Amino acid sequence: MDYPIVGFRFAVLFLVGGAVPNPLDLRFQKVSGLSAEVTTKPVVEGGQNLYTQKLPERVSYGNLILERGLVIGSPLNIEFNVAMSLFKFSPCNVLVTLLSEDKVPLAAWMFLKAYPVKWSTAALDATQSGALIDTMELAYTQMQIMRV
Numbered sequence: 001m002d003y004p005i006v007g008f009r010f011a012v013l014f015l016v017g018g019a020v021p022n023p024l025d026l027r028f029q030k031v032s033g034l035s036a037e038v039t040t041k042p043v044v045e046g047g048q049n050l051y052t053q054k055l056p057e058r059v060s061y062g063n064l065i066l067e068r069g070l071v072i073g074s075p076l077n078i079e080f081n082v083a084m085s086l087f088k089f090s091p092c093n094v095l096v097t098l099l100s101e102d103k104v105p106l107a108a109w110m111f112l113k114a115y116p117v118k119w120s121t122a123a124l125d126a127t128q129s130g131a132l133i134d135t136m137e138l139a140y141t142q143m144q145i146m147r148v
Contacts, residue, residue: 001052009099012066014076016092025076030101031096032110036143063092064111064138069131070121078108083116091115094138107147114140
């Protein structure tokens with residue numbers, strides 16, 4: 001591949017107990033939060049004054065952030081509403097796949113045991129005619145990066 005990979009062709013798939021995903025819950029305008037970071041612990045060695053050792057402690061992840069136009073009748077909206085209203089969570093795995101021009105997977109990110117932590121809707125503004133955007137934020141236990 002001799003050209004840069006573009007990031008505007010992607011799919012998001014919620015893997016919930018083998019159920020067929022709702023087509024409304026596959027399409028998103030924007031996905032962010034694809035990051036992992038190793039946190040370190042400084043260790044001072046006796047007699048060593050030039051530097052401090054940094055030992056890896058654990059991997060930490062940001063939240064997965066999904067943005068899309070406001071959707072009515074979405075099972076994903078129901079899951080977020082149950083989490084935010086009843087404080088009941090049903091973690092599931094989420095697969096984000098980067099696609100080529102021919103819709104062939106190029107890379108993917110699997111988010112394990114994802115659950116809702118934030119849900120917001122853009123401001124209602126009588127001076128704007130754009131789509132009303134919902135932002136959904138998920139925490140998860142682990143991210144697995146897959147390069148095809």
